[in-house]
Amino acid sequence: MPLAGYLADKKKLIEQYLDGYLPKNQEFPAEIHQAMRYSLFASGKRLRPILALAACEAVGGEIKSVLPLACSLELIHTYSLIHDDLPAMDNDDFRRGQPSNHKKFGEAIAILAGDALLTQAFALLSIPTDLSAALQLQIIQEAAAAAGSMGLIGGQVLDIQTSGNINRVFGQMDAPLLEYIHTHKTGVLFRAAVRIGAIAGKAAPEQLSAITGYGDKIGLAFQITDDILDLECTTQELGKPQGSDMAAHKLTYPAVWGIQAAREQSQLLLEKACRDLDIFAGKAVVLKDIAGYLLNRRE
C-alpha cells in the first residue's frame, strides 16, 4: 500500500478510537470535555500513534493490542501543545489553523484541559489489553519517563529559559542546549512511540534497540524540519503565524547552524534512521517511508 493510504487508514483508526474513548462533549462538566475535544480533534497528523502502530507491525505484533496504548501518545502530545501555547509559556493565539485552547475557552479551562488529557492518557494506558499486565506496566513507564521532567517537560523548561531575549544572538556555543531542547521537547515522544509499539509487539532486544535508534533520529529530524518550515511556509500552511519562532527569539536549528546546514542535517539523520532499520529486511518498509515523508512534508 502506498504510504498516503497507510497514513490515512491509520489516522482514521486512531481518531475513531479516541472519539469512542474520550468523554463526549455534553458529559458533565461539559466545558472541560469540549475543551479537551476541541484541541484533540483539530486536524492533527497523529504521527506518534501511527509510529507506534507501524513499529508494532514491523516486529510482527498485532495492531489490535497496541491501538489504545498508541492513542495515549496523542493525548500526551495534545496536552503539551495546549500548555505550551498558554500566555505564560509561548503565548500563541493560533494552533492548527484555529484559535488556541486558551483563546477559545480561557486560561483556567485550558490549563485544566491539558491536565485532564495527560491524566486520561494514563487512564487509557492502564486499561487491560490482551498484552500481559507486566508488559503494560513497562509501557506505562516508557510513556511517563518520556512525558516527565527529564523528557518532554525538561525540553519545554529549556525552550522557555532560552527564548524571549531579543538581544541575544545564538551561535555554535548554544548547540548543546539546542540539542537538549530538540531531543527532549520532540524526540522523547517519537522515541517512546516506536519503543511502545515495539515492546507491545514483543520485539527482540536487538529489534528494540534498532527501532530506538530510528525513533531518536526521526524525532530530531522532525524538529529540525519544523524549525525550517516555520521560516519557509506560509501562515496558512502552518496553521499559525509564519516566523513565530524567530519573532519569539527561539533557539532553533536554523538560528544556530543556518538554514542550509539544517536541511542537510535533517536529510542525514533520516538516512541514518533508515539504515538502523536494515536488520528488519523488508518488514520495516512503512517506517522507512514515514522517514521520507517527514523530510518532505510541508506542514
Added chain:
Amino acid sequence: MPLAGYLADKKKLIEQYLDGYLPKNQEFPAEIHQAMRYSLFASGKRLRPILALAACEAVGGEIKSVLPLACSLELIHTYSLIHDDLPAMDNDDFRRGQPSNHKKFGEAIAILAGDALLTQAFALLSIPTDLSAALQLQIIQEAAAAAGSMGLIGGQVLDIQTSGNINRVFGQMDAPLLEYIHTHKTGVLFRAAVRIGAIAGKAAPEQLSAITGYGDKIGLAFQITDDILDLECTTQELGKPQGSDMAAHKLTYPAVWGIQAAREQSQLLLEKACRDLDIFAGKAVVLKDIAGYLLNRRE
C-alpha cells in the same frame, strides 16, 4: 500507639520515600526539580498517603507493598494545589505559609512543575512492586479516574465556574453544585486513597465496599471542615489569608447552609464513616481515630 505517633511515623516514612524517589534539586533542568520539591516538601500533613497505608493495614496488607503507590497520591495532590493557586485559577499568593509556586518560580515553571508532578505520580504507580501487575494496573486506573475530568479536575472546573461573582448570594438551590464540588475536588482523592490501600492489601469485596463508604464520608467531612477553618482560623494557622474563600465568593458549605449546620453535618458524616468500619471489629482503630482527628483539626 496513640494516633499522633502513628501520623508522625507514617509522615516520616512517606517523606523519606518521596525524597529518595524524586529527582534531586540539582538534577538537570534544576529549576523544574527545585519547583517540584518546593511545593512537595512544604509541610503537608500527607493525609492521603497515610490513609492508603492505614486502609492497607486494616485489611491485613503490608505497608511495604503499598508505600510507593500511596506516595503517588501526594504527588497528585501537590500538582493540583500548584495549578489551583495559579493566577488564572484561584490566584492565591500563599500556600502552607510560604509563597505559592508561581510567586516563587513564575507561572511557566509552576504550570510545568504541576505537570511534572502529575506525570511522576504515574511513573511511580507503574514501577513494579511485589503486588501482581494486574492488581497494579487496577490501582493505576483508580488513581487516573480520581484525578481526571470526572474527578479532581471536574471539581475544580465547577469551583471556578461558580466563584468570583460578588453579586451572587448562595442558597439551598446551590446545594447540588456544592456537593458536586466537594465530592470531586476533595472527596475523590480520599476515596482513591483508601481504595488503593485496600486493593493493594487484597481486600475482600465487602471490605472494599465498607472502606469506600468511609473514604467518601471523611472526604466530604474534610472539605466541610476546611470551609469552616477558612472562616475561623487565623492566617497564621491556615498558612494562607483567613477568609479567602469568602473574599473570592466561593461556593462553600457554610455559605449555603450556615456555619452551625456545617459543623453538625461534618460531625454526622464522621460518625457514619466510623460505622462503615464496624465490620473490621478492632482492625480499623487507626482509620476511626483519623476520622476523629479530621473533625478536630485546626489546620
